[in-house]
Amino acid sequence: MAVPIINRALDLGVNYCDTSSIYGGPERWSEQYYGAVLKTRRKETFIATKTKERSRDASWQMLEKSLTLMKTDHIDLWQLHDIGTLEDINACFAKGGAMEALLEAKSQGIVSFLGITGHHRPASLIECIRRYPFDTVLMGLNGADPHQHSFAEELLPLAVEKQMGIIGMKVPARGRILASWTPPTLEAQQHSWEGQAVISTKPGTLNMREALYYTLSHPVSTVIVGCDNIAQLEENVQLAKEFTPLNKRQLDEIAARTEPIHKQALFFRNFDRAEV
Numbered sequence: 031m032a033v034p035i036i037n038r039a040l041d042l043g044v045n046y047c048d049t050s051s052i053y054g055g056p057e058r059w060s061e062q063y064y065g066a067v068l069k070t071r072r073k074e075t076f077i078a079t080k081t082k083e084r085s086r087d088a089s090w091q092m093l094e095k096s097l098t099l100m101k102t103d104h105i106d107l108w109q110l111h112d113i114g115t116l117e118d119i120n121a122c123f124a125k126g127g128a129m130e131a132l133l134e135a136k137s138q139g140i141v142s143f144l145g146i147t148g149h150h151r152p153a154s155l156i157e158c159i160r161r162y163p164f165d166t167v168l169m170g171l172n173g174a175d176p177h178q179h180s181f182a183e184e185l186l187p188l189a190v191e192k193q194m195g196i197i198g199m200k201v202p203a204r205g206r207i208l209a210s211w212t213p214p215t216l217e218a219q220q221h222s223w224e225g226q227a228v229i230s231t232k233p234g235t236l237n238m239r240e241a242l243y244y245t246l247s248h249p250v251s252t253v254i255v256g257c258d259n260i261a262q263l264e265e266n267v268q269l270a271k272e273f274t275p276l277n278k279r280q281l282d283e284i285a286a287r288t289e290p291i292h293k294q295a296l297f298f299r300n301f302d303r304a305e306v
Contacts, residue, residue, distance in 0.1 A: 031259065032063040038260050040067070040074050042267045046197075048168075048254045049100075050080040050111055051092040061099040069101040077102065078166075080111035080147060081128060084121035089131035093140070107166060108132060109145035113154050123161055149200060149298040152185035159188060166195035168254075172203055173236055173244040174288040174295035182248055190249050198245040198253040200298055207234040207241050207288060207295040230294035235287045242269050244284050247276040 036047070053060035061079065068075060079096050081089040097103060110122055110132070122128040135141045144162075148155045149170030158164065167189050169181045176182070189196050205211040213219070213230045220229075236244075245253050257263045276284070288295055 032060075033066050035257065035260055035263055036063060036067045037071075039263055039267075040071055042264070044267065045074060045076050046252050046254070047075045047077050048197075049078070050082070051096055052080075052082050052111065058095070058099055061096055065099050065101040072102055076106045078107035078109065078145070079105055080109040081131070082111040084118065084128050086126050086128060086130040086134075089128040090135075093131065093135055097140075104139065105135075105141045107143045107145055108135060108141040109147050109166070109168065110158070111147050112150075113146050113148040113158055114150040115154060116157065119154060119157055119161070122158075129162065143195075145195070147199075149181075151179050151299070152181045155185055156188055159192060159194075163192065164194065166197060166251075168197040168199055170200040170296075170298055171198040171245050171248060171250070172200050172207055172295060173241055173284045174203070174207060174292040176285045177289055177292035178296050178299055186248060195251045196249065198248070198250045201245045201253055201255050202238060202241045203234070203295045203297065204256070205234070206230055206297060207236050207291070209233050209235055209237060213294075228293050228297045230291075230297070232291060232294075234291050234295060236284065238265065239269055240284055242266065243273060243276050244281060246270070246273055247281060 047064060049060045049064055051058060051061065054062070064077065068077065077100065081092040083089045083092055093105070093108065096105065110128060113119060132144050136144055143165035145166035145168060146155055146158045146164050147168035155167055155169065159167065167185070169185060171181050186196070202208055211233050213232065216229065242253070242255070255266050257266065
């Protein structure tokens with residue numbers, strides 16, 4: 031299903047394509063799916079991938095494999111993936127760290143832009159931006175953002191000031207922010223990586239239009255929204271076409287409605303198991 035979704039997205043005019051060297055397990059299926067499309071449609075895409083590795087050599091290996099799997103000779107945006115702690119930052123910026131690989135790849139023309147990603151705490155990404163003028167930042171930003179470690183309040187103003195490309199993610203929180211979402215069984219949640227963060231016992235409180243428009247009403251350049259099928263993709267594209275910014279009253283109203291379910295909607299910021 032992934033390859034038809036990618037092709038349909040390109041047909042509809044979507045051109046920002048997000049993946050990572052860790053998506054799809056050891057086989058890196060996500061990059062393989064993109065490779066099946068990019069071999070004939072590379073000029074239609076802005077492809078962004080990431081390295082979770084913290085050393086220069088391991089990151090170079092990730093990049094070389096990314097190029098092979100995606101059947102391309104260059105990456106538009108290469109990012110430090112999932113920056114969450116000061117330890118991550120220090121490792122990346124140390125001698126022999128991942129930043130050396132990013133800078134070398136850019137100087138050689140293998141990658142065009144450099145970025146950082148994160149969704150745990152804004153302070154980590156703020157520190158990265160202070161250490162290097164990255165081109166982009168990919169941040170977790172959805173309708174529950176004001177309720178815990180707000181990226182919109184703490185990180186977004188700095189990214190705007192630095193004139194960075196700003197990409198929003200976790201918009202529907204893997205469905206958890208949506209009223210149409212049915213929580214999996216307790217057992218299923220306990221055996222998933224998400225269950226390590228927060229146990230969800232109730233549906234969300236927003237529809238997809240509200241969830242998407244909340245994030246788009248902030249000063250973001252674009253958003254990435256995971257989808258399971260072509261119908262979801264087409265709905266999201268149509269919503270984006272119809273988008274008009276929400277005013278402050280509307281944003282505040284949406285945020286107020288997410289307060290009762292904010293822990294599940296911000297599961298990516300919680301690392302202690304909790305009942306919601």
